[in-house]
Amino acid sequence: IHCVAPTVWAWGAWRRHRVAKSVDGLLCLFPFEPEWFEPLGVKTAFIGHPEAFNPAYDAPRRPDPASAPHIVMLPGSRRSEIRHILPPMLAGFEMLRDSFPEITATIPTLPRIADSIEASCAATASAEAISIDQDEGALFRALGSGHAVLAASGTVTLQTALYGAPGVACYIAPALSAAIGRRLVSMDRVILPNALLGREVYPFLFQERASAPALAGAMRQVLSDAEAGRRAANDAEDLRKMLRGGAGSFEAGVVEAMADWLGPPSR
Template sequence: MAGRGLRIGVLAGEASGDILGARLLAALRKRYPELQVEGIGGPLMQAQGLDSLFPMERLSVMGFVEPLKRLPELLRIRRSVYQHFLANPPDIFIGIDSPDFCLRLEWKLRRAGIATAHLVSPSVWAWRRGRIRKIGRAVDRMLCLFPFETAIYQQHAIAADFVGHPLADEIPVQIDRTAARAELGLPASGRLLALLPGSRGGEVGLLAPLFLATAQRLARADPELGFVLPAAGPERLAQLQALLPAFSELPLTLVEGRSREVMMAADAVLLASGTATLEALLVQCPMAVAYRMSPLSWALVSRLVQTPFAALPNILAGRALVPELIQDAATVEALVAAVQPLLYNSQVTREQQQAFASIHQALALGFGDRCADAVAAVLESRSH
């Protein structure tokens, strides 16, 4: 089909999906110069030619209560998108992340005879594995960001491709820590520990006091050690500033945003389990990972999760590569014991960094082109 027109439907419900979708559309347009794109997406996808039927912001809801309050509108938007594509069938429809919104839409479109693909696998390998049957009915092909994700789809005879991760393409393999420190106005010499207690208010409320108390203990053992703490936006900045008077003796620099640059500058990082651990891995910053949640949430999650590791670097490595301290295990004493080897034992840091470099190489596949290959494979299979 290369060289002739292609009409696709695509839907991204949040900013991270808009980034992925823009890369996919740019790669597809190289193959199909007359590409026509309709659906829902943000400014990056619109810059690649998307005609967005609704503002993407109307789908960007977080937590448990907000989606329930907005449910009538969300259902109305999904119904309108379905009716639009039913009346104007695309060659393929691609849902990007947002599985609770997209999979039902994909299932209905596929049942109507429209080819479907989904970019970003839900965490079926970790919890709610029963969703795999629903996914099998909804998509012709699943596009996975991580190599370990394809196995469960293969076990259920669902076509799946590992397409790599765009951050691995974007972040250079060699990191200049001196330049990163200069850019942030941090001292060029001396050991520096980054603290990343999360991006959500609840995470920061539970983890930031713990991380700061850990930093206080480390500083008593090594008065030359410095600390840098990025805040994930104005609200988190205010939340962290309210905590700092209790730790006024800490040699700590508070930065708004720029968490990636902070990790590039640091000798090691203590951070919340989540997507930031992938960035830490890719910038080869030795890490210890911690997480706490409310007792009720932990009681529910600990029964549902079916993976031996919480930290993404450990899941990718298939072993306990980085220390992870979850819930009751996340104490000041345990975090100090986990962080100190990262700062003072070059063998420990070297082992982590060598594994990080290997994982980085495995994830850097040329994300956009691999996604376009997978889409082309669905179109090819449907043409026979």
């Protein structure tokens, strides 16, 4: 029995045939995953996603809508990502200051990459308006005061959507990686909240579309939309219901699936 299905729905659909030959059962984190494997004779069960059970999402803090705009920038967790994604994010932030002179930003990050982020921010004219938080709990602390997020694609977009933060997603990769990605990756499924809800929770700007002016324009639109926060809160509620799968906890979902297959645990 294998827990966590390979993301064949995003790229490499052919991999599901290998999975079908090597497992008796598959525990899935997303509700649409069983349909990828059941036609191949794989016994599957949707068990919910552990992130959805985080109590931080049940009563998220919200910034004062009347306060000066504050955004959360999430340029990724790898140095290679930061090298490509953070510069246009910072340049876009400087452009946003033309429309919102009092705007500020926080970059929650990890200690191992904080030095790279600090150096990049220090080299900009907006350094004094950007704070960097590398302490434990940085992400949720930042989201609690942010009016919008500008996030690199990845699991973090699921976290920000579950929290109910409106915003924009983006990604920039080396040219060769981007070319390969365009051939192998289903771009409409890259941003998990979009794929799960079947609607655009976060607009996704990829590669040449993720220029500084484009990022600034997309964020300007979010910050100027009085309904963005309400829609994001509704999206968050829909995601939590979907990804909890009716179970009281992630562990309960696993136990229920295993009991259906193997019988109740012995006492």
